[in-house]
Amino acid sequence: MVDDVFDEVGLKVENLHASYGAVEVLRGLDFEVPAKGVSVILGANGAGKTTTLRAICNMCDTSGTVTLGDEDISRTGTAEIVRKGMVHVPQGRGTFPELSTMDNLMVGAYTRKDNEIKDDVDRWFEIFPVLAERHAQMAGSLSGGEQQMLAVARALMARPRLLLLDEPSLGLAPLIIEDLFERFITLNKETGLTMLIVEQNANLALDMAQYGYVIESGEIALHGSAEQLKNDPAVQEAYLGA
Amino acid sequence: MTWNFDILPDFIFNGLSLGAIYGTVALALVLIFKATTLINFATGELAMLGAFLVYVLHMEQGLWLWLSMLIAMALSAGLGVLIERTLTRPFDPSDHLPVVLITLGLFLIINAVAGDIWNYQVRILSNPFGQFPSWVPSVGGDRFIMVFGSRLKYQSLGIWVTLAIALFLLGLILNRTKAGLAFRAVSSNVESARLVGVHTGRTLGFGWAIASAFGTLGAVLVAPQLGGVNPNMMATILIYALAGAALGGLDSLGGAVLGGILVGLIQAVAVTWVGVVVFGQLYMSILQLAAAFIVILIVLLFRPSGLFGTRRVERV
Numbered sequence: 001m002v003d004d005v006f007d008e009v010g011l012k013v014e015n016l017h018a019s020y021g022a023v024e025v026l027r028g029l030d031f032e033v034p035a036k037g038v039s040v041i042l043g044a045n046g047a048g049k050t051t052t053l054r055a056i057c058n059m060c061d062t063s064g065t066v067t068l069g070d071e072d073i074s075r076t077g078t079a080e081i082v083r084k085g086m087v088h089v090p091q092g093r094g095t096f097p098e099l100s101t102m103d104n105l106m107v108g109a110y111t112r113k114d115n116e117i118k119d120d121v122d123r124w125f126e127i128f129p130v131l132a133e134r135h136a137q138m139a140g141s142l143s144g145g146e147q148q149m150l151a152v153a154r155a156l157m158a159r160p161r162l163l164l165l166d167e168p169s170l171g172l173a174p175l176i177i178e179d180l181f182e183r184f185i186t187l188n189k190e191t192g193l194t195m196l197i198v199e200q201n202a203n204l205a206l207d208m209a210q211y212g213y214v215i216e217s218g219e220i221a222l223h224g225s226a227e228q229l230k231n232d233p234a235v236q237e238a239y240l241g242a
Numbered sequence: 243m244t245w246n247f248d249i250l251p252d253f254i255f256n257g258l259s260l261g262a263i264y265g266t267v268a269l270a271l272v273l274i275f276k277a278t279t280l281i282n283f284a285t286g287e288l289a290m291l292g293a294f295l296v297y298v299l300h301m302e303q304g305l306w307l308w309l310s311m312l313i314a315m316a317l318s319a320g321l322g323v324l325i326e327r328t329l330t331r332p333f334d335p336s337d338h339l340p341v342v343l344i345t346l347g348l349f350l351i352i353n354a355v356a357g358d359i360w361n362y363q364v365r366i367l368s369n370p371f372g373q374f375p376s377w378v379p380s381v382g383g384d385r386f387i388m389v390f391g392s393r394l395k396y397q398s399l400g401i402w403v404t405l406a407i408a409l410f411l412l413g414l415i416l417n418r419t420k421a422g423l424a425f426r427a428v429s430s431n432v433e434s435a436r437l438v439g440v441h442t443g444r445t446l447g448f449g450w451a452i453a454s455a456f457g458t459l460g461a462v463l464v465a466p467q468l469g470g471v472n473p474n475m476m477a478t479i480l481i482y483a484l485a486g487a488a489l490g491g492l493d494s495l496g497g498a499v500l501g502g503i504l505v506g507l508i509q510a511v512a513v514t515w516v517g518v519v520v521f522g523q524l525y526m527s528i529l530q531l532a533a534a535f536i537v538i539l540i541v542l543l544f545r546p547s548g549l550f551g552t553r554r555v556e557r558v
Contacts, residue, residue, distance in 0.1 A: 057437070059433075059436075078436045078437065079436050079439050079440060079441050079442070080439075082437070082438060082439030083439055087437070087438070088437050089437075090433065090434065090437060094431060094433065094434035094437065095431070095434070096426070096427050096430035096431050096434060096435075097430060097431070098426070098429070098430045098552070099426055099427065099430055103423060103426070103427075106423060107423050107424065107426075107427045107435070107438055107440070108438050110420070110423070110424060110427075110438050110439050110440055111438070111439035154438065155438075158438060158439065
């Protein structure tokens with residue numbers, strides 16, 4: 001129903017390095033995010049998962065090549081990357097707590113100049129009805145799950161071609177996480193929107209995703225289809241608790 | 243000791259009109275604080291420069307006063323953008339000290355340059371509310387209308403109406419325009435603003451522009467009460483405005499205006515009326531400045547977030 005607005009585009013990352021001051025967090029990542037798919041990055045705390053997403057968006061000191069579709073965006077500023085079609089939902093949701101739910105969505109459409117913004121608001125209100133109920137409420141007063149939905153809806157307001165999600169399940173109750181991930185799958189199936197998700201909950205993530213990458217100490221240790229990773233003994237031991 | 247209540251409304255009116263001006267300057271402080279969490283100590287001097295622009299355009303070039311004010315506000319806004327772009331944007335926004343030092347430096351430089359150009363004597367600037375309808379009575383230099391058996395200065399009324407219009411326009415800009423939405427987003431969460439594609443630098447420049455224009459408006463409104471413009475005119479006003487901003491909550495725009503008005507009332511009623519009129523202690527009038535510090539001290543001690551500010555919750 002919304003497939004008309006999303007393009008399919010993949011992401012290619014080559015030799016990506018990132019550091020915070022003198023600390024090198026990523027040490028030459030290479031991976032590809034296939035178009036239209038759901039891909040997931042797994043890894044222990046401190047492995048560099050969040051930094052990977054931040055580096056892709058040029059939010060820290062980086063070197064290497066990042067290609068979105070067929071365009072090199074390695075030197076593109078964070079705000080400009082949104083205009084290229086990649087939107088990042090940060091860890092901890094990053095809503096604007098003092099702004100109303102409605103204003104949060106409107107600012108999500110900041111980069112757009114078309115006149116279908118209101119239609120999109122209605123569209124996401126239909127898919128996340130709780131946001132419609134809370135449209136005049138300050139985002140800071142929403143529950144964690146509602147804020148996560150708001151963060152995703154806000155990102156979708158930009159009509160991205162590729163969505164980066166950083167630990168969407170963080171701090172949410174299991175039932176809410178399940179509901180949220182079902183919505184992600186539906187969204188991906190209905191729109192073909194490419195997604196790259198960083199997730200601690202490896203079971204859940206591999207159930208949803210088609211592709212996975214495992215990061216250890218700032219390097220890709222393993223990658224493959226979700227099925228392959230699920231059956232990999234090392235992954236089972238380290239991340240699936242088998 | 244005489245509790246002279248008959249003239250109390252006079253003092254209240256005075257306090258409310260001075261307070262409205264403090265509120266205007268406090269608003270200029272808070273606009274920048276909200277977006278950057280730093281105090282722009284050059285706010286007052288930028289406003290003074292704006293008042294001198296009005297002086298040049300109106301008194302020297304003979305332009306219509308209100309047109310001169312609009313031009314001066316626009317030029318101040320441009321200067322604000324320029325300062326943001328050249329002097330604050332190159333610095334790491336999370337490190338406050340360098341930028342605060344820069345605003346302090348600007349304070350000194352603008353003051354010295356203005357002193358060099360116009361020297362430090364007071365120059366008369368026309369009162370924006372100097373043209374009166376014939377039915378407005380006058381005693382001495384003051385025009386007023388009678389309210390509650392007291393004199394409500396025509397000028398006070400003018401200040402309130404001007405500020406109300408300016409606040410209304412600010413509300414429209416912040417709540418009904420895309421740039422205003424972006425400014426509120428940057429004030430709320432800089433990183434997320436960048437992640438939805440907002441150019442944060444430009445947006446901060448927009449904040450500086452509005453703040454500088456508001457400062458200039460405040461300086462022009464206060465000039466008649468100081469006898470005119472001079473390079474040091476805003477020094478104490480800035481302190482009262484800071485007290486007002488602290489009282490209202492440094493990140494609340496409405497709080498800044500109300501805080502400024504409250505500081506004006508405290509001065510006029512608690513210090514001047516109670517101290518000078520009731521107790522007959524003339525020395526009390528010099529405690530006006532001290533009153534501002536006492537307000538800041540009490541707020542910092544008992545309610546650091548101010549009356550309407552957001553309480554900071556540090557999460558670990």
